Amino acid sequence: MPRLVLYQPEIPPNTGNIARLSAATATELHLIEPLGFSLNDRYLKRAGLDYWPQVRLRVWPDWETFCAACGPAAAEASQRGRLVLSSSRQGVDYHRFTFLPPDYIVLGPETRGLPAELLETYPEHVRIPIRGQVRSLNLSTAAGVLLYEALRQTGGLV
Numbered sequence: 001m002p003r004l005v006l007y008q009p010e011i012p013p014n015t016g017n018i019a020r021l022s023a024a025t026a027t028e029l030h031l032i033e034p035l036g037f038s039l040n041d042r043y044l045k046r047a048g049l050d051y052w053p054q055v056r057l058r059v060w061p062d063w064e065t066f067c068a069a070c071g072p073a074a075a076e077a078s079q080r081g082r083l084v085l086s087s088s089r090q091g092v093d094y095h096r097f098t099f100l101p102p103d104y105i106v107l108g109p110e111t112r113g114l115p116a117e118l119l120e121t122y123p124e125h126v127r128i129p130i131r132g133q134v135r136s137l138n139l140s141t142a143a144g145v146l147l148y149e150a151l152r153q154t155g156g157l158v
Contacts, residue, residue, distance in 0.1 A: 001026070001027065001028075001101055001154065001156050002027065002081075002100075002101065002102075002103045002104070002105055002147065002150035002151060003027060003028040003029075003030065003081070003104050003105070004018060004021075004027055004028070004029050004030065004104075004105050004143055004147060005031075005032065005066070005083075005104050005105065005106040006018065006029070006030070006031050006032065006107055006143075007063065007106055007107065008032055008034055008036070008109045009035060009036060009037075009109060009139070010035075010036030010109050010110050010111060011036065011037075011110050011139070012036075012043040012044035013044070013046075014110060014138065014139040014140045015031070015035075016044045016046065018139070018140050018143045019044075019055045019057070020051050021144055021147065022057075023051040023054040023055045024051075025148075025151060027056070027147060027151075028056045028057075028058065029056065029058070030057075030058045030060060030066060030070065030104070031058070031059045031060065032060050032063055033059065033060060033061050035059075036109070063118070067083075070104065071083055081103050081104050082100060082102070082103050082104070082122075082124050083103075083122045084097070084099070084103050084104065084124045084125070084126055085106045085114055085118060085119060085122050085124065085125050085126070086107050086125070086126055086127065086128075086142060087108075087113065087114065087119060087127050088127060088135065088137075090119070091125025091126045091127040092125065092126055092127070093127060093128075093129050094126045094127065094128055094145065094149050097124075097149075098153065099150035099153045099154055101154045101155075101156075103124075103150060105126075105146050105147060105150060106122075107139060107142060107143055107146075110139050113136075128146070
């Protein structure tokens with residue numbers, strides 16, 4: 001089943017909403033530090049409401065530690081999956097991208113997106129088409145769009 005990864009998230013309510021999404025879909029949620037808030041933040045807790053015990057949450061001290069444990073080079077075959085990076089400017093439109101069950105959908109920090117070095121290192125990129133002058137979607141909205149498409153394609157909605 002696809003998994004969500006938030007790389008250095010900054011805004012507590014967005015992460016709380018994504019935690020609720022993760023609980024509602026039984027999706028693993030990985031947070032890559034540094035976080036722009038404390039996991040005890042009241043806005044984070046409020047956005048996730050009483051669903052936090054149902055969230056399969058893993059927090060990683062940095063990208064390298066996450067990749068060593070969960071990325072494509074991880075020792076356990078069951079943990080391997082592509083790192084599918086989201087970008088508002090590059091990549092395959094999400095509805096034309098073929099998601100695989102073990103994929104990790106990686107979303108960047110709200111104010112700056114994923115760093116160029118990650119986008120250059122990992123070839124799988126998806127984007128959500130946006131019309132007009134809107135720069136990007138809210139992080140929790142983007143996570144929902146991408147996750148539900150990945151679940152639809154991989155049979156995770158049954």
